[in-house]
Amino acid sequence: MKVLIIGATGKVGHHTLAEVAALGHNVTAFGRSVNRIKPFARLTVVKGDVTNAQDLAAVMPSSAPILTQPFTL
Numbered sequence: 001m002k003v004l005i006i007g008a009t010g011k012v013g014h015h016t017l018a019e020v021a022a023l024g025h026n027v028t029a030f031g032r033s034v035n036r037i038k039p040f041a042r043l044t045v046v047k048g049d050v051t052n053a054q055d056l057a058a059v060m061p062s063s064a065p066i067l068t069q070p071f072t073l
Contacts, residue, residue, distance in 0.1 A: 002026045002064040006050055009033045030059050 003020050007013040008029035014036070021027050021040060028044045029037050037045050048055030 002028070002061065004028045004030060004059065004061070004064050006030045006056075008045075009036045028059060028064070030055075 003025045005013055005017050005020065005027060008017045009031035013029075013031065017027060017029055017037070021043065024042075026042045026044075028046060030046045030048055030050075031037070032047065032049055034045045034047045037043075039045070046059045048059060050056065
């Protein structure tokens with residue numbers, strides 16, 4: 001399964017990323033500080049800002065489940 005994790009570098013997001021990856025899913029990690037993400041097989045890292053509609057539109061495939069992390073605008 002393809003999974004998009006928004007906020008993958010946050011407090012909850014990096015734990016979520018590890019759990020989803022351990023289950024063998026193809027993961028796209030979306031966040032601002034992507035240099036903190038350790039690479040692994042089946043991982044795509046995308047730098048972006050959740051408050052930027054263009055960044056989100058570029059990363060959201062219509063068929064992938066999305067796991068979002070709490071944030072404030």
